[in-house]
């Protein structure tokens with residue numbers, strides 16, 4: 866039997882830093898979602914947001930977004946193509962808004978449930994990693 870009081874069990878790693886938590890999102894993969902999953906509560910979403918701090922939670926806590934200024938239209942399209950590759954790999958797709966030829970707003974929500982799931986934070990972390 867393994868329990869937290871068992872001295873032979875794996876030690877509790879303790880609280881992890883936002884960077885460590887981000888790495889575990891980067892290493893994770895999206896679960897296929899066609900409904901039947903609870904929308905993530907706002908409090909949980911705020912905790913996940915600490916790991917992808919450049920993203921904003923919308924007022925209803927149903928989506929997160931990040932804005933980019935890539936300088937030129939071609940750079941925006943290049944970023945979109947890289948994001949598209951991540952989205953296709955994960956089978957979880959952001960809404961992409963290009964405005965003023967050089968601005969890109971990436972919005973993540975889980976359409977099947979009309980709100981946030983862990984999938985959104987996994988893709989957000991993988992998008993952030995593209996820009997490291």
Ligand SMILES: C[C@H](O)[C@H](O)[C@H]1CNC2=NC(N)=NC(=O)C2=N1
Nearest residue numbers: 897898956957958974975976977
């Ligand atoms: C089975 C597969 O996970 C679904 O069809 C996917 C495709 N990509 C998706 N992307 C997003 N953002 N939300 C979804 O609900 C969704 N559904």
